[in-house]
Amino acid sequence: MxxxxxxxxxxxxxxxxxxxxxxxxxxxxxxxxxxxxxxxxxxxxxxxxxxxxxxxxxxxxxxxxxxxxxxxxxxxxxxxxxxxxxxxxxxxPFARPDSRHTRDFEDLVAWLVTKADKTTVSTFARIAWRTVGAICERVAAEVLDPDRLCGLVDIGVDEISWRKHHRLT
Known part of the structure; x- marks a missing residue:
């Protein structure tokens, strides 16, 4: 070969x-x-x-x-x-516009963020934690549909707790 x-x-x-x-x-x-x-x-x-x-x-x-x-x-x-x-x-073709990383690298970092915190991901990937956030923004902008919340009318909230034992004072 x-x-x-x-x-x-x-x-x-x-x-x-x-x-x-x-x-x-x-x-x-x-x-x-x-x-x-x-x-x-x-x-x-x-x-x-x-x-x-x-x-x-x-x-x-x-x-x-x-x-x-x-x-x-x-x-x-x-x-x-x-x-x-x-x-x-x-x-x-192998990188997103205005990115200094390949798509494969950015996709790996975005997937790792779903499993661990930014500091752990930045240490593992050997990049700054701010770069992790920028990568997540680029991947989310490409993958998520911008019109996903267009038909949203109401938001239901099941329970709110802001103090110990749910006491209202």
């Missing part, structure tokens, strides 16, 4: 080709390239074949840890001119 095929199956990132992987400063850095030729706006559905330019620096996203090492996905992104949003770096 070729090394590139092995790396592609190991990381399983949609829409990318894995180039090389190397340990840099104790972190596993995986260089990837996009398979698609069309550039997509991260804010809307606009696509184009014409690029504005290529960024001078690489973009990186935190991915799931590999072998106890922090893993970063590295990509040199192109920029496009969207008629509505102006000049932006292209969207990538």
């Amino acid at each position: 070729r090394a590139s095929t092995l790396l592609n199956s190991l990381f399983h990132l949609p829409g990318v080709r894995v180039g090389k992987a190397a340990v840099v400063d104790g972190e596993l850095q995986v260089t990837v390239s996009l398979r698609r030729r069309r550039l997509c706006c991260p804010q809307c559905s606009f696509t184009t074949r014409h690029r504005y330019d290529t960024r001078e620096v690489d973009s990186s996203w935190r991915h799931l840890d590999m072998g106890g090492r922090v893993c970063r996905i590295v990509l040199r992104r192109r920029r496009l001119r969207c008629c509505e949003h102006g000049v932006l770096a292209e969207a990538v």
